[in-house]
Amino acid sequence: MKDRPIERSFYYWKSIFKLNDFEQQRLDSLNVKTIYIKFFDVDWDDANSSAVPVAKLQNTDYKLRKSIKMIPTVFITNECIKKIDPSQTEKLANDIHSLIQQIIATNEFNAIAEIQIDCDWTALTKEKYFLLLKSIKKLWANTAIPVSATIRLHQIKFLSKTGVPPVDKGLLMCYNMGNLKNPATKNSILETEELKKYLGNLSDYPLPLDVALPLFNWKVLFRNNSYNGLIENLPDDIFTNAFTVKKENRFELLKDTLLQGYDLKKGDILRSEQSDYSEILSAAGEINKRLKNTQPRVSLYHLDSVILNKYTLHELETIYNSMR
Known part of the structure; x- marks a missing residue:
């Protein structure tokens, strides 16, 4: 039986960063000190044939700036990677770096734990995406801040095709595994039996992996x-x-x-x-058996009072502890 230390965290995926009292209470009660915050998206602008930032973070909560470790997260559409020319990836890396720095400075964030890039890349886009990641990593090389990339389940299962991103660590997203668009699918967010089909290579994955579990519906x-x-x-x-x-x-x-x-x-x-409580625990158990990381950060997606109200404090505690 494993019993490893874990770091608890949440994802925050709205453009206005402001927590209500209930959300703040949950963070305090669960002793969560780290939040992945979506800083902006990067999408492709066909009119100008260039990558552009959208949905930038604004109006941040002053109290949290001082008490929470932030992980700036940037979501890049696969469409953007498909359409970008390889020669443009270095410029895009610089633009991403500059905008992250600008948002950090504007909001006076003072504890940056990591930089995370989120993209559902494929075998067809991996070369350009990995070029971009190398450039991003180089820009943060003179700091002690690691760069991570999200890893989806299909990128574990088809490891030999999709490759391993050139970053310091990965974060395994343990949700959205079923075929969303198939009318016959029962639950595309989370089904343990479906999850198991993707985990064959997990214990051999060459990057240290943190884990994200779903709470959304x-x-x-x-x-x-x-x-x-x-x-x-x-x-x-x-x-x-x-x-x-x-x-x-x-x-x-x-x-x-x-x-x-x-x-x-x-x-x-x-x-x-739904992200059913018993299903989350079952899925976490399957991940836990195969995860090599001895000190993973475990994140719940995502921090929102409507979602959190569906789970008791005890249930949220149990979900975190299931990854120990």
Whole structure:
């Protein structure tokens, strides 16, 4: 039985960084001192044939600047990596570095634990993405700040095709494993049996890995049996028998309905996907058996009072401790 020290953390994935009292209480009660904060996204601008920053962080919470270790996180779309010319990757690395520094300075963040780059790269984009990562790592080389990259489950399973990013460490995202767009999928966020199919190479992965586990939920909309999008913040109890019929975790619309701004049509099917507490523990157990890192940082995605309200403090404690 392993019993290793873990560092607890959360992801914060909104553009305005301000915690309410409940969120702050949860951080304090769980003794969480580290937060991954999305600083900005990088997307591709077709009009100018260049990578551009979007959804930049703003309005940060002054109290937290002094008490929390920050991990600036930058999400880069795979589309951006597909379209960028290899000769542009060094400039993009410089732009990313400059904007991170600017946001750190503007918000007076004083404890930066790491820089994280988040991208769902593929075998087709790995060469350009790894070039970019090398340039980013070089820019932080004169500091003691490590650079990490997110690792998705398919990048573990198909290690020989997708390669290993040239960074100091990885963070394994233990969610979004099923085929979201397939109407037959039961829960694309987290299913332990599906997870197991991806873990064959985990104990041999050449980077030290931290771990992120899901707390989020959403509804997957299907129209005419085809994927039509994701809907967040629509609770199950809003669906009444007056306009829906429920079967397992699916709601079928019996008539056209406008629901919290969403224009739903008769025959639409909404698949309700949750991060179920027992499923999280089961998945964590499978990861724990294979994870080599002796001191992993364990993160929950993500820090939001609506999401946190679905779990007791004891449950959140147990989720963290399941990775010890």
